[in-house]
Amino acid sequence: MEPGWKQTKLSLERPYKNDNGEAIPVLYDITSDGILHYEPKLRLRCLDGSLQTGVLPSVDAADKREDESQDTAFDEESNHTMTKDELYKLKMEVMPQLYIALGEMTLARDLLSSILASSNGLSTALPSILHSIAAPEPQIQQPESLPPLSATVVTKPPSIVSVQAFNAQLAIGGKDEALRKAAHLFKSVATRMERGRLQNERYWVDALKIRRGNWGLVPAPLPPGSAIGKGADKTSKDFIISYGLEESPPILRRSAIAHMSYGGSEEESLILPQRFNIRLRVSIGSPDASGNIVYSHNALEVSPEDHALSLDERLKDAQRAVIEQEIFSILVHEAGTFPTASARVSERLVLVDVTQGMELKFELVDAGIFSLGMSSTQNPVNQAKSDFIYHYLLTLLLRRHAYVKARRLGTDSSSSLSISSLDPSQANLPILQPVIDQLQYQIFCERIHSQLNVVKAALIAAGIPSTLRFNAVGEIGSELIKIPVDEEARPLSGVCTLRIDNRHNLRLTLVSPSALTAHLSQATISISSMPQLCELLSDEVERFFLERICDVGRRICNDMGAVWFVDLNRCVGRWEGCVLNFQITFGHKFKIICIATRLSRTDPKHPVVDTYDSSDAEKSLIDWVQHVLGNALNE
Template identity: 65%
Template sequence: MEQEQEREAPMAGLSLERPYKNDDGHPIPVLFDIAPDGVLHYESKQTPTQLLGSNLNRILHERGQDFFERLKDGALDSATVPSANLQEPAASPNDGVEPDNPGHIMTKDELFKLKTQILPQLFTAAGEMNLAKDLLSSILSIENAPSTSLPSILNSNLTSETAQTDSLPTLSASLVTKPPPIVSMQAFDTQVAIGGKDEALRKAAGLFRSAANRMERGRVQAEKYWVDALTIRRANWGLVPAPLPLGSPTGKGADRTSKDFMISYGLEESPPGYRGKALARIGYGGWENDSLVFPSRSNVRLRVSIGTPDASGNIIYSHNSLHAPPTDYKSSLDDLLKNAQREVIEDEIFSILVREAGTFPTASARVSERLVLIDVTQGMELKFELIDEVIFTLGTSISQHPLNQARSDFIYHYLLTLLLRRHAHAKGRRLGAVGSSHSSNPIPASSQTNLPILQPIIDQLQYQVFCLRIHAQLNIVRLALAATGIPAALRFDPVGEVGAQLIKIPVESEMRSLGGVSTLRVDNRHNLRLTMVSPSVLTAHLPQATISISSLPQLSELLSDEVERFFLERICEVGRRICKDMGGIWFVDLNRCVGRWEGCVLNFRLTFGENFKIMCTATRLSRSNPKHPIVETYKTSKVQQGLMNWVQSVLGAALTE
């Protein structure tokens, strides 16, 4: 009844297409059977040819051998088709069994129901067969029939076999022994067994050997690790504990002791970013064959170049001496750390130069990511650039100017000194701030700013060019005076400080300027004293005043005025000495020397030509011809005698009239 109610219950019809692929895209096989242990058996795949053959055989089997002969115009004649009622017995409407449908595919539920119906019967049949087998075994064990071996049975002739068969009872037992193995096969099996054992022993030996090698290699690497750590610490490099590995426990009671070291080779007062980059670790095993590993190394160096024009006007750059870094990994640990430290320091210097070059007041600059180009003065350029280590191996160019190369070397090392001074100033300011928090004295505002490192370099270069120009101008005046027969001496000392004071300039916390003195002594009597202060401050110390000079034309004008005043006073002295008996009057008025005596007036005027060439013009008015003055001119390039000798000759000619 329950089965009939379940059969009569309405089933939910699904109009969806039957799935033919699973989630992975593979075809879904047709279920054939379910084993007692739950294993699913599927139908074997058939090729289209096999499927067509089975369908044709089925047509001929179900519809007769003459099925195709009964086709009329491609269709089956309905008159010749046997009735389904004649071929198949009518199913009773009350038996509750559905008619068989050959095309019907059983579902899993139907197969499971079929299995539950058949399995009890199969188990019953299996039990009966086991009982029969036990019965036969008990019957056979009672019989004491002689045992025969399989070789004797196989080697017996046909007549003896027939006789023995007739003599044996209906139920008898026989013992079958395994035939002896073939010698060649037994030898082959032995070789296979021995070869397998030998290969296994070789593999085991290889595993032990590789494990021993790894242990020995680990011991050597650990020993080298600690030897390198002690060597680095002995060289006074900083060792700091390495951070714990990612995922290490950090809670209460966890072992938070670092087992490795990190080497800190940065400067103490460097910014935190550069101290974080200046970290290295000792190589330990694996692919790290290097003695030291630098995770944040950029492999760039700072090059300082000075450019000056040559005779053709092209700018020739001369850079500092480049020391190639060690390329072999057998170098000492100290050399590797020094080279890495030099790179970090140069990177910090370049970053400071970039910040200061953008706001430098006395020179124009062009700044990029790896280049700082500064126009120091007219005809001189200063360049700072970060270059790769590969360029270090290119060597030094022959076309470099040796003096500019020496200047570049000086600037490079001077930058290192200025950076250390900047760090010392920052440290002192920090410690002073801590001390001032307990006192009432405030820190001066001048000490709260960082000391620059670019301005001292530019000031020195500008001061050097400035001194060269001043010296050239004074030397021109000296040569012009010497050409007129007036002895002149120039003493030029651009740096007035002694060596001990010069060494203190880049070390002291206050910025100091360089200074010098130049003295022009004319005729061993008159002195013209000039003082110079970097970068371009010039002061003239005259007997009557102290004048600040701001340009070369102003200096030229001052020198011409002083030389003119000297010559006019000297001419007055010569005229007074010669005309002393005649009662002559000599004086300087409006940049000219005037001499008067009875019957004659004589004027001397000085002018300066190119390269400070001195020219003197003498104008004489006599009583005999007052409307036509006599003019005589002195030029340095045309007259071989001195200016004072020429003045005496002019006075002699005027007195003889």
């Protein structure tokens, strides 16, 4: 059970009676003497008799219904719209009464003016004025003088001191609050005007900076609902920035638009509503030592946040994204019909199998991925190739745009056929084909170079001095610069020369992507595969060795009347009582193997066979041939 003091409930309403049940009067003031001034009690004297007797006028129910019907009719009449005739009739009824009231008010004004006048002239003229107003009959002579009237000025008695002080405080406080509000209003208006001035100044400064940077600054279209009539004001009040390339597709040019805004901070002065926050990443994949494909990406600079960039840098960043989007769309179109390599195309990925063991990948990734940094497992050579391909694609795109513009401007104006209506493969220059051709040409040159190095190493191991001069790119610098700019496709070309024993030359010419031609003394042969090249090299090296063995045999056996010749890929030497055959074969990694077969008159059924292997021999092939000839001559 709760105590009684917890059950006490206090009302939030102001109390009107004290503990004795008497009404609490309203206190107005307390004087310095301690006297309390309360609100005086007022009552209506007219209701005393009726309230004391308890008799109230009765109202008949019928009268109530009649009053209600009259009120309803009056409301209906008040809602009725009066016609011109009714208004004129009402005017004729009201105007005379208004004129009468005007006369009465004028008379009262004149009377008060006469009463309050202080001059005797006006006081003496009062009886005549009153007499003329009261009786319009001929004037009757009045007494010579009447007591004058005087005006009394009644002033309000001053309030007590405390009330005056309170009123003064109210007046001062009200004026102070009004002044504060007015000052705050003026301050806010001045701040707003200054902010607007700064925003307008920054707007035009940004516009001048953008125009100085040679960006396309064009008037913005009129807002919806604007007047477009003959005399309407069609002047645009805003600017838009077109940062797309001139010859880009219309869909990309429409999306490459930036707006300049008035409000907001400096970071919000440039609005890019359709900005592509993606980047083009070029990757080259090649197998590592374990056989797994490792991709190396191009290195791009990570742009800081937009608020840390200037207007020109933000526009360049947005333009780069649009250009990369256009490049990827062209790559998707060309990869589907590429003739010399297989490709897989998806929405944001293009994967091209360049050659065996090399893949080229183009993908659209979020810009935030580049901020993660480069992996340490990437191949630096492939990374440099990816960077070159990325910038090479930009150059090829500019060449494509220049070609399209030249055709568009050179087209007859009467012709309705435009460049955009033509087949892209016929109207525009490709950008994927030159990249693939260069990659294939590089792999092709590496294979040719490695095969020639194997032959050179085998010749040196056999004691034959050999030199190899390999120049994969035979063009000079000025010609190389023109390749991605010229409208005509210009392939890369190179030349390599293998010089054997300072007397025999084997010259090969290379043309991108994979054309190889051998220039021999007796013919010019086009080589289309690596086995054909290996066969050509083995034939040429074999022919060189056989001719060299013949020269050595003729020099040594010159006094004996020996006959030396080359027949059916072998070298044959004959003199009296002996026949000697030399045959050249090639082993692993072009290892030179020479087999010498000697038939003598003393034992014709059992030939003597000597074998030379360049990998195990301690002397050169020519020295071994001289040793074999010496043994044959000694017998």
